[in-house]
Amino acid sequence: MGIAERKARERVHRRNAIVDAAEDVIFKHGFSVATMAQVAKAAELSKGTLYLYFKSKEELYRAIILRGFVILKKMLREATKEGKTGYDKVIIVGKTYVEFSEKYPNYFTTILDYENDTFNLAAAEAESLQALEEGNAVITILVRAIREGVKDGSIIEQGNPFDTAFVLWSQFTGVLQVMKRKINIIEHYFSLTKEDLLSTHWRMIERMLK
Amino acid sequence: MGIAERKARERVHRRNAIVDAAEDVIFKHGFSVATMAQVAKAAELSKGTLYLYFKSKEELYRAIILRGFVILKKMLREATKEGKTGYDKVIIVGKTYVEFSEKYPNYFTTILDYENDTFNLAAAEAESLQALEEGNAVITILVRAIREGVKDGSIIEQGNPFDTAFVLWSQFTGVLQVMKRKINIIEHYFSLTKEDLLSTHWRMIERMLK
DNA sequence: TCATATAATGACTGCTGGTCATTTTAATAG
DNA sequence: CTATTAAAATGACCAGCAGTCATTATATGA
Incomplete structure (x- = not known):
């Protein structure tokens, strides 16, 4: 089942990429000022996608x-x-x-x-x-x-x-x-x-x- | 200038009353959950009035x-x-x-x-x-x-x-x-x-x- | 009684986190 | 190559919020 494994890897990878983007934005502006829209943009994803990886x-x-x-x-x-x-x-x-x-x-x-x-x-x-x-x-x-x-x-x-x-x-x-x-x-x-x-x-x- | 003094007193008094109301609401729900509308209601004032006494x-x-x-x-x-x-x-x-x-x-x-x-x-x-x-x-x-x-x-x-x-x-x-x-x-x-x-x-x- | 100044109001705005019906992409089967 | 299905991604949308401001109400003083 190589495909399932690859998908799982990709999922982890994307998750980390989101955290990377969130770090950039949040460390720069602070947690409360940073917005999910900014994080999404930095991650080159839509806002909705963030919520597929993180509940909030x-x-x-x-x-x-x-x-x-x-x-x-x-x-x-x-x-x-x-x-x-x-x-x-x-x-x-x-x-x-x-x-x-x-x-x-x-x-x-x-x-x-x-x-x-x-x-x-x-x-x-x-x-x-x-x-x-x-x-x-x-x-x-x-x-x-x-x-x-x-x-x-x-x-x-x-x-x-x-x-x-x-x-x-x-x-x-x-x-x-x-x-x-x-x-x-x-x-x-x-x-x-x-x-x-x-x-x-x-x-x-x-x-x-x- | 008794009137000016009385007004100043009233202003202080009202300010304190707002803080009282804010304490009730914020201590109960926490700062981020509490809303200015709730504070206004507890203080029996409109929301706009709060901003005459506090900037934020x-x-x-x-x-x-x-x-x-x-x-x-x-x-x-x-x-x-x-x-x-x-x-x-x-x-x-x-x-x-x-x-x-x-x-x-x-x-x-x-x-x-x-x-x-x-x-x-x-x-x-x-x-x-x-x-x-x-x-x-x-x-x-x-x-x-x-x-x-x-x-x-x-x-x-x-x-x-x-x-x-x-x-x-x-x-x-x-x-x-x-x-x-x-x-x-x-x-x-x-x-x-x-x-x-x-x-x-x-x-x-x-x-x-x- | 009228004019003025001060205080209070609440409808409104812009923005946010979070949702969800719809669309896009990728995998699988025939 | 095409059709079918599953998974992933989208972005328009919503409810709720802090904060604003034109309007209204109240008090003062002439």
Whole structure:
């Protein structure tokens, strides 16, 4: 049945092409400003066709969010290979998260939208669940690093490593979010730079874990 | 000029009544689902009248955000009076933030929307600037507590207290955000409760500051 | 009582996400 | 090569929305 397979491949390919087009449009104008008509035009398809591949504009955006998580997970996987101790790996996770936010600011925005639940993932749709899986995978990388660190003594004994991982991740996301969204205000009113905030955060993490 | 004053009062009063109505509708249905027609009906006014008091739906929402900050600031001001040492006061700020998020979940959501910059405050409108001032005031309360703590020795010497305050606040917001938005997932996949996360966060803060 | 200014109205517009009857394209069979 | 069927794509269309503005109602002051 070679034809059926080819068709399935084409379908996946077209789906990805739509997400590509949606990225172009949405990253340029922002989710709420971008219109499905624009996406359709960028994809060289009619608007109706988009809805053969995605149930809604939001589901299309969720596909972009998923891409962000996949990239982030890959970066974390590769980067944590390098660390010697568990503590090193935790720091590497943080550094990599920062790197991700700088290298892929648009994808980072999608992650923040996910964390903020701007796009309700309660609906158990394929795209949502996958994003969730990827999000969980990211946390799991951090959990492993913490476990390792506790074992090799580079991290002080904590309670449950899952707790520690979630709290660390949430704190980090909070700091990065403020750095992204509010740095202009902070610079203007308090004369602080991104680097100031980050180095303070690093110092705190060291004190928390060492 | 008693009449002009009375008219100004009435204008303020009506404005507040509109925000009241908007809160009812928006807190019930959510910002994007709520419509200006619904708000108008709840306020017993025509839709056009709303636009005599607010430039847009977003500006109306910003007025609600501002209310949230005002309440939070007041709570923090009063609560921090009680603390003995600077460290105590920092902890009180955190506890009060948690209390706020539980007592006024809807207003807390507006604060998260502000932090996430869902409603662009770049436009230098009165409402935006006031929200910003209130946000800054909240941070300033924390700055003072940290300064005091460093002075009285209850907090270990940090770099710039502004840095510390922003990082602490951002971390806290990050943790509370995750608790609000993702706790169902976390409970389901990792069997952690809000209390687990919070107590871990407290422990970390203590290690950071003590 | 009339003139003026201020406040409020709601019909209207432009635009959007999403739908669906129709058309186009591709695969299959005779 | 042609007819038949299935799958894919289309775009005119719809309902609902934020926001506007000519018109109407209300209050003030002479």
